[in-house]
Amino acid sequence: MQDTQFDIIIIGGGATGSGIALDASSRGYKTLLLEKNDFSEGTSSRSTKLVHGGVRYLEAAVKKLDIDQFNLVKEGLKERSRLLKNANHLCSKLTLVTPLYKWWEVPYMFAGLSLYDLISGKRGLGRSSIVCKNKMIEKFPNIKKEGLVAGVKYYDGSFNDSKLNIALLQTAKKFNAICKNYNEVKAFTYINGKVSGVEVEDKILGENITYKSSIIINATGAFSDNVRIIDDKEAKKMLDLSSGIHIVLDKKYLPSNEGLMIPKTQDGRVLFILPWMGKCLVGTTDEKTTLTERPVVTKKDTDYILKHLEIYFDLKIDESEILSSWCGIRPLVAAPKSASTKSIVRDHVIMSSDSGLVSIIGGKWTTYRKMAEEVVDYVIPKFNLTKYKCKTKELKLIGSENLKKDLTIDFVPNDISEYLISMYGDRAMIVAQSAINVEKLHENYAITNAELIYCIRNEFVQKPLDFLVRRTSLSLIDKKASKEILDKVITIMQEELLWDEEKSQKEKEEALSILNNSI
Incomplete structure (x- = not known):
């Protein structure tokens, strides 16, 4: 017989839901996580693979004197440091360089990135520096040389998003969380108008089962509004959606282990050219989009990226050279009368419906742990749970608990x-x-x-x-x-x-x- 009664049920097996499952189970709460497809199948495996505070948000914070943007960067840099320590087999320091083609941009960018270092404080990964033109050409031989003035180097983190998602779930399992993929929540059950459980279809076994809990957390990312509507047909939209498109090219286009960050393309988006898993990853985000189960990279998308590569590199890449491509949908907290998803602060909101369904809206990979902590802290007093402290700040994830630098496996190549x-x-x-x-x-x-x-x-x-x-x-x-x-x-x-x-x-x-x- 399956145990169907839980302290907390989480819907959604991406970064946020998996982080909540680990936080809740490590505190001692009996936890169930349900995901309708595979874990991290949506946005959480389609990121730009960066653990970062957000240089772009810092620029917006300074220009607009926006304390919310500034605090988001500060929080992101704190969480970047924790992630690099707690999952050091999947997360690492990454050097990024921005090529500059106007003299005035050199002091401007250097000052901004030095402020980024300052906010990082003792958690910093290295000091930003100016890179001379000759060194830029040496490091990036394909970079556009005409008009190149210099570059600015800074540091952030890189990570394997989908493997980190699994490491979170495996660690949650260690604390007795039950994690089920291909289990879709079809409806909620209620007692006296309050949620009391979920009706679930196991898509692998073809079975239906009801799990019970008065604490149900909707952590379904881009699908959060859809789940809220299952609970309340009159629920108002909370999300603005943005797409992120990425293509993968041969490593020859980025022979260095350093990445490039183009801070502003022709339409104001950021473009990253990064080393990843022995290849060259090129990606950008913040194109307004609509919700779909499997977003597709269109020819317009690939043309956009290839066009911008031609602008910044002295080469022409044929579409046939693209090894792979993918598109992810970013869940951004809806901003009133927002004209562009580029202007939205990627913060998060925790809320509950009249029935007691708790939803977390928005957020990003880097701050998943902090978001999870806040959600569990939110439900403890709301549902009169016994209070236990969060343990995830220093909690090493499975794979990094006893990792030694000199580890080798001598019976395989x-x-x-x-x-x-x-x-x-x-x-x-x-x-x-x-x-x-x-x-x-x-x-x-x-x-x-x-x-x-x-x-x-x-x-x-x-x-x-x-x-x-x-x-x-x-x-x-x-x-x-x-x-x-x-x-x-x-x-x-x-x-x-x-x-x-x-x-x-x-x-x-x-x-x-x-x-x-x-x-």
Whole structure:
């Protein structure tokens, strides 16, 4: 018999929901997390892979004397520091350089980034500096040289978003949280007009079940308004949605391990060119959009990015060179009469409906931990829970608890050893031992049968793209390679999950349909 009574039920298995599950369970509350698709399938696996305070928000704070923007940057830098310590196998320091083509921009940008350093204080990752023209060309040989004056270097963090999401859930499981993907909340139950539970469809087993709790937290990101409407058909819109588009190119376009940040494109957006998983990641955000389950990168989107690469680089990149692309929808707190999503402060709001449904609206990856702490602190007095202190400020996530700098796995090739340590930290050895004979699934990548078996048994993998897109990110860096190993992945999953031929064929067709249209 399943236990169906919980202290807290969380809807949504992205960054926010997973962070809340960890915070609540680590305090000692009996916690259930429900996600209708795979964990981090939406926005939380489609970020720009940056852990940052937000240089752009700092500029807006100074220009408009906006204390809210300033505090958002300050909070982001605090959380950046905590994240780099608590998940150091998935998060690392990243050097970013901004190329400048006007002399007056040099002192302006340097002053702004020096203020960024100042706000970071002892949590800073390094001091900003001016980079001379010759050094810029040496570091970035493809950069546009005509009119180049200098560059400004600063530091932020880089991370693996979808793996961090899983690390949060695995750590929550350690504190007895129950985390279920492919479990969709269809309706709420009520007692005397107050929410008392959720009616859930298990999309894998085809079963329906009701879970009970008087504390239900809606942490569904871009879908928050939709869930609020299930509870209250008259619920007012709380979100403005913005899309983030990214393409992946060969590493030759960014041979340095440093990234580039273009602070203002022709329409005022920020453009990042970053090293990521051995490739070159190019992305931008803040294009107003509408809600869709699987946002697609259009030709207009790729043309936009390629056009701006031509502006800042002395090269022409053909569309056929794009290895992969994806689009994510950012949930921004709606601003009254806002003309542009670029002007919205990416803060968050915690609120509850007349029935008691608690919703967290907005936010961003970097501040997920702080948001989770605030949500749990909010429900404790509201629902008369026994008060326990938050433990997540210093809580190391699974994979980073006992990670040693000299860790190696001596029974697999070096590339596999390095890859597994970067993805699994101190659990890398356990991952490698999941198969008797460790074999690469693709000759160009360090992904192995052992990793797949481990992810099925320990990381909630139930469908091929759970592994190919979100546990390994292969589909995000090389969609063609992902398709090439799909059959191998399905064969192993068939054995591990006891699929029959009909089920295997159905999963293959579904995976190919998604890979051929979006990710």
